[in-house]
Amino acid sequence: xxxxxxxxxxxxxxxxGCDEAVVDINEVILRVVDAVDLIxxxxxxxxxxxxxxxxxxxxxxxxxxxxxxxxxxxxxIAELLRRKSQxxxxxxxxxxxxxxxxxxxxTTKEDIFNWVYRDAPTVVNPKGNHPQPKVxxxxxxxxxxxxxxxxxxxxxxxxxxxxxxGCPPPPDLVVxxxxxxxxxxxxxxxxxxxxxxxxxxxxxxxxxxxxxxxxSDIKRIHEVEADPNSCFLVQGILxxxxxxxxxxxxxxxxxxxxxRGCFGPVEGVADAGAKFASALASIIDVxxxxxxxxxxxxxDDVIGxxxxxxxxxxxxxxxxxxxTI
Amino acid sequence: MGHYEPKIVCFSCKFGxxxxxxxxxxxxxIKNWIPIICSGKIDSTHILDAxxxxxxxxxxxxxxxxxxxxxxxxxxxxxxxxxxxxxxxxYGIEKERLRIVLSTDPxxxxxxxxxxxxxxxxxxxxxxxxxxxxxxxxx
Ligand code: SF4
Ligand code: SF4
Ligand code: SF4
Numbered sequence: 001x002x003x004x005x006x007x008x009x010x011x012x013x014x015x016x017g018c019d020e021a022v023v024d025i026n027e028v029i030l031r032v033v034d035a036v037d038l039i040x041x042x043x044x045x046x047x048x049x050x051x052x053x054x055x056x057x058x059x060x061x062x063x064x065x066x067x068x069x070x071x072x073x074x075x076x077i078a079e080l081l082r083r084k085s086q087x088x089x090x091x092x093x094x095x096x097x098x099x100x101x102x103x104x105x106x107t108t109k110e111d112i113f114n115w116v117y118r119d120a121p122t123v124v125n126p127k128g129n130h131p132q133p134k135v136x137x138x139x140x141x142x143x144x145x146x147x148x149x150x151x152x153x154x155x156x157x158x159x160x161x162x163x164x165x166g167c168p169p170p171p172d173l174v175v176x177x178x179x180x181x182x183x184x185x186x187x188x189x190x191x192x193x194x195x196x197x198x199x200x201x202x203x204x205x206x207x208x209x210x211x212x213x214x215x216s217d218i219k220r221i222h223e224v225e226a227d228p229n230s231c232f233l234v235q236g237i238l239x240x241x242x243x244x245x246x247x248x249x250x251x252x253x254x255x256x257x258x259x260r261g262c263f264g265p266v267e268g269v270a271d272a273g274a275k276f277a278s279a280l281a282s283i284i285d286v287x288x289x290x291x292x293x294x295x296x297x298x299x300d301d302v303i304g305x306x307x308x309x310x311x312x313x314x315x316x317x318x319x320x321x322x323x324t325i
Numbered sequence: 326m327g328h329y330e331p332k333i334v335c336f337s338c339k340f341g342x343x344x345x346x347x348x349x350x351x352x353x354x355i356k357n358w359i360p361i362i363c364s365g366k367i368d369s370t371h372i373l374d375a376x377x378x379x380x381x382x383x384x385x386x387x388x389x390x391x392x393x394x395x396x397x398x399x400x401x402x403x404x405x406x407x408x409x410x411x412x413x414x415x416y417g418i419e420k421e422r423l424r425i426v427l428s429t430d431p432x433x434x435x436x437x438x439x440x441x442x443x444x445x446x447x448x449x450x451x452x453x454x455x456x457x458x459x460x461x462x463x464x
Pocket of ligand 1: 013018091095099166
């Protein structure tokens with residue numbers, strides 16, 4: 001019997017949602033387990049990293065990696081899997097763009113540590129202990145992974161062959177991606193395994209847009225009773241659909257929640273937030289400068305809203321760990 | 326420490342600014358000058374890119390209100406600039422570092438002067454720096 005292709009599924013700084021998404025492909029998973037040899041899946045199966053270290057370089061056909069890179073442990077595992085794998089798939093918004101944890105890049109490591117180990121109201125830490133990468137206890141050295149200053153997307157740490165966005169990616173696209181790998185029908189390296197268009201192009205509410213959208217009042221979804229059939233932007237509710245890649249099946253829109261952008265920028269766009277800023281500015285329809293300011297000032301946390309999933313890969317926020325360490 | 330000389334990138338609309346001036350002479354005089362057709366064409370990405378590449382300030386020059394060749398490109402640019410100022414602020418990039426002026430100057434003689442003014446103001450702010458509790462611009 002020919003050997004089955006070896007596949008690794010691994011999380012770095014992930015929440016487990018992406019691993020859950022793999023399970024969500026339901027019975028298809030049985031077909032996958034049949035067709036491949038799963039050699040690593042920390043969430044579900046007990047394999048050890050030294051088993052991977054013992055493998056030949058390139059012995060793993062595919063590594064599916066979710067989560068962002070925040071510490072030296074994440075980096076080490078990412079590099080190990082890269083070395084041992086022919087293909088690496090960045091799975092989910094965190095691996096693709098840094099994800100929601102990437103918003104931590106708006107705060108320094110120092111401020112995070114101070115809050116978590118000193119200032120948060122629930123903290124009791126009379127000795128003011130902070131975790132250290134190395135500490136000596138009874139003559140023995142204990143180590144912890146180093147917590148970096150910055151949250152990185154996977155491709156800022158290792159080379160990535162394919163991307164599957166979403167928080168987490170939806171089952172149909174997961175199945176498509178796995179099938180493409182198994183049948184060796186993959187697009188060119190570097191491709192995102194999702195549609196190229198913007199979400200608005202597939203959104204059922206798109207047809208309710210007038211020729212020109214004009215809003216003056218920006219509202220948040222919890223402040224209003226949103227009409228479940230008409231375009232959010234027309235109602236003055238920020239929806240990232242114009243700047244977000246399609247492919248999720250309008251998951252949020254269907255439950256009357258505007259898009260927050262978990263599929264990242266559309267094909268060929270570097271910065272989803274900048275794109276959305278341009279789109280939004282053009283539909284704000286007020287008379288004068290003061291009105292413009294008043295309208296825009298009602299948006300709480302502009303950067304958090306526009307870059308909820310993509311700050312570490314935005315123009316101003318991107319950084320390459322390959323070059324810095 | 327050497328003298329801090331702010332780098333200013335200037336985008337200007339060709340319909341309102343410098344169209345009667347001597348292009349070559351102006352270009353020699355104004356560093357990092359990008360004349361463009363309609364200030365409304367200046368994408369948010371261009372402005373963010375300028376800061377990423379080391380600009381200390383970005384000056385956008387559009388036509389006077391109500392005088393856009395393409396209806397309201399200048400007004401669009403102004404809205405965009407205000408929104409971008411909000412996006413730059415969490416990086417510690419003060420709003421004074423991005424400015425839009427809607428006016429007209431066919432000879433373009435005011436452009437160096439406006440840049441000088443902006444440069445003086447930014448010189449007082451100093452180079453882009455880390456502000457406590459904020460993200461640093463990643464370079
Ligand atoms: S992309 Fe979403 S579901 Fe996946 S690890 Fe990140 S936060 Fe969790
Ligand atoms: S803005 Fe949002 S609601 Fe409107 S069409 Fe686009 S995705 Fe749909
Ligand atoms: S609607 Fe937007 S935020 Fe929601 S799943 Fe789709 S891409 Fe993600």
